[in-house]
Amino acid sequence: MATLLEVERLSKRFGGLQAVKDLSFTVAEGEIVALIGPNGAGKTTAFALVSGFLAPDEGEIRFRGRSIVGRTPHEVCALGIARTFQIVRPFPRLSVLHNVMVGALLRHPDVAAARARAQAVLDEVGLGSKRDHPARGLTLAERKRLELARALATEPTLLLLDEVMAGLTATETERLVELIRAINRRAVAILLIEHVMRAVMTVSQRVVVLGGGQLIAAGPPAQIVNDPGVIEAYLGDGRVGAPQG
């Protein structure tokens, strides 16, 4: 399949902290890729770089073959990359429907059309009955779905999901995995940061592992779980003086 997103030798430093270093990975059209790694590995920074919220110090990001470095977040979104935030950011005083309409207006400038589109997206994510509630009254699980719905309403070709399953119950996670699969079936590529391993293993076709801002491993889930480098990054190396694998 053709490459949708190419990240090449990307680096970002915050003062003395090298958040992302020399990172390269790709996402193919229609693919689901998981970005995993311990806390502080640089996953969210990588997201911010791809979505235009941060500018890289070095490196290149190409979307559909064209560089998007230096694009503002709204331009990146208009090109077809939508993101969610790890700490959800609903528009608290706007209704659930209004929240999603903001996203839908990108491709449907007419408010009536955007409203219809937003309603359809809400029905899909299972928030249809909450449409007239103000967003601040939603539960965490609902807010996560609202975050997803808003991003989805911008009709992206690449969806960046930053820990949409964190804090959810097993049943809620199950439903969200189903939803992500359904979205993916419409040829939307998905790059997700996730700590919920069961979800990562079942939903993703490829896994990219970060540690200390760098790429540790990349490959199919089954291969990743047995990678010694990955095990070391997560669990540490207990064997003193053991040879580096």
Next chain:
Amino acid sequence: MTRVGWLAVAALAVLLSLPAVLSSYALSVFIFIFFYGFLGQAWNIVGGYAGQLSIGHAAFVGVGAYTAAMLARDVGLTPWLGMLVGGAVAAILGGLIGYLGFRFGLRGFYFALLTVAVAEIARIVTANMEATGGALGLYITFTGDPWQLQFSSNRPHYYIALALMLGATAVAAGLERRRFGVYLAAIREDETASEALGVDSFKYKMMAIVLSAFLTGMGGTFYAFYFLSLQPNTVFGIPLSVEITLRAIVGGSGTLLGPLLGSFLLTPLAELSRAYFSTGRWTGVHLIAYGLLLIVVVLFLPQGVYPYLRRVLNSGGPS
């Protein structure tokens, strides 16, 4: 139609027929109400819907007032057109403030300070320029000529002020129903999140402040040709900026009827206390009354009076 809708229609009918029964003084109070309601509504576009707190809107009033007055004096341009020119010059100033504030990411109080600073600079510059009449200001000779936006009775000004207020409200109503309005609300609620959803927040905030400044500048022209005298301290002063801002906030900023309601509440209050307490030892009591009212609103109705009233009216009782 909602109950609020019916009330609005009834209110409009009453307002249109008032000049037939009211005294000239009472009419002048209503002219103030409409004028401040208009300015509050103009402010509401950038300060309410877009959530960019401006406390320097007097700058636009002053620019609109002086522009039209000087054009009438120096080149004989009728204020009916001068109003549009004044609005345009105010819009340019608004664009400048917006560019400085929004391009460099000033938010909240920092943006508010920028607007105050620009208004103060405009005041000081005007007070020290010969062309604008310096600190003494500018006086317009009364001719009673309608072409000069002057009339021998209060009634025409009453209807003009009412038309301005309703016109600005129609603009706000149109904005609410369009993408522009939805985007402004999103920017107000969370600018970062709105950017992530494809909203060019810089562009929309610029559009909001330019539109707001244009309308406010038109109001300045009305002010000039209603009062026939302009002083830098009055039209560019911080007190005027505060008057404008208060009306929208007390009534309910970011709502369609909030600024109007705010003006209907605050303007008569200011006018009465000024009339009764403006002499002798009671000077300034109206400012105390203002301050108290503001405290009450902030404490009990932080969203403003209108959102509360709308809930009460639509539910048929206090919720």
